[in-house]
Ligand SMILES: Nc1nc2c(ncn2[C@@H]2O[C@H](COP(=O)(O)OP(=O)(O)OP(=O)(O)O)[C@@H](O)[C@H]2O)c(=O)[nH]1
């Protein structure tokens with residue numbers, strides 16, 4: 001543990017990289033890293049950036065990083081690379097790197113692969129963000145493509161969600177999952193140098209006003225990421241949203257909710273591990289399981305039997321961690 005704490009205190013990108021690698025690979029050490037990092041209350045503003053492939057998320061992240069880094073902020077970037085058949089996302093991290101931000105000393109970039117499992121990444125993204133937060137980052141930017149469950153999981157860990165679209169919304173809106181519209185706190189029409197940007201802003205305005213239920217009315221901004229146009233205004237709106245969260249109490253509430261979500265998911269995973277161990281070691285269960293396999297007994301009854309026998313054995317299955 002002392003050595004871990006030293007790593008945390010070093011505050012350099014090499015040590016941070018090592019800690020994150022352990023967490024990403026879920027090594028035995030990752031448990032201690034997460035335990036310790038959750039005890040260090042971070043201050044990071046967590047920003048999720050989502051939207052259809054090619055809308056300019058990485059370019060925007062690069063420009064945001066440049067400006068925020070120039071303000072002296074410590075920044076963490078997480079690129080979620082969905083190795084899904086829908087996207088060519090394996091290059092996300094590289095594209096951000098190409099924006100030149102990897103050279104900035106106060107910007108740290110972490111690419112995460114999904115191991116081909118939609119949604120399977122969720123816990124790990126939250127873990128990575130937690131470690132970055134504990135490592136005193138001021139801002140954490142998470143880029144994810146607008147596809148499937150991963151996106152919702154990633155956005156759940158975000159304080160502020162940016163939805164990046166391109167002009168010609170009619171088409172791109174259809175590629176977005178239902179529900180994603182309501183998650184966004186700031187709408188960006190990027191590539192506003194292309195025709196139709198104003199119409200898209202109008203269309204979005206209608207949609208957003210229809211679904212508006214909270215005190216926050218999401219702004220709709222135009223940007224040309226490649227030309228660095230509209231980035232200042234975007235940063236202003238990000239800060240405005242942060243103030244809104246803090247003043248309304250939502251900032252605190254989101255963190256409390258995440259703590260409970262984490263508690264629940266840890267309980268689930270510990271329990272499921274216990275059940276697996278129990279099934280593998282309890283001789284008396286093997287015949288019952290075989291009977292379920294052969295259709296002689298039903299899984300409804302036997303699942304209860306297994307859980308009941310685990311509970312009856314609870315003293316021999318205490319958790320030592
Ligand atoms: N014309 C124009 N092109 C842009 C703008 N912003 C980004 N691009 C270009 O659009 C392409 C895609 O940009 P990325 O930043 O990689 O988009 P992305 O959303 O990260 O893409 P994925 O990660 O693949 O989903 C690149 O060729 C960019 O140079 C813009 O404002 N105007």
Ligand SMILES: [Mg+2]
Nearest residue numbers: 057058092095
């Ligand atoms: Mg990208």
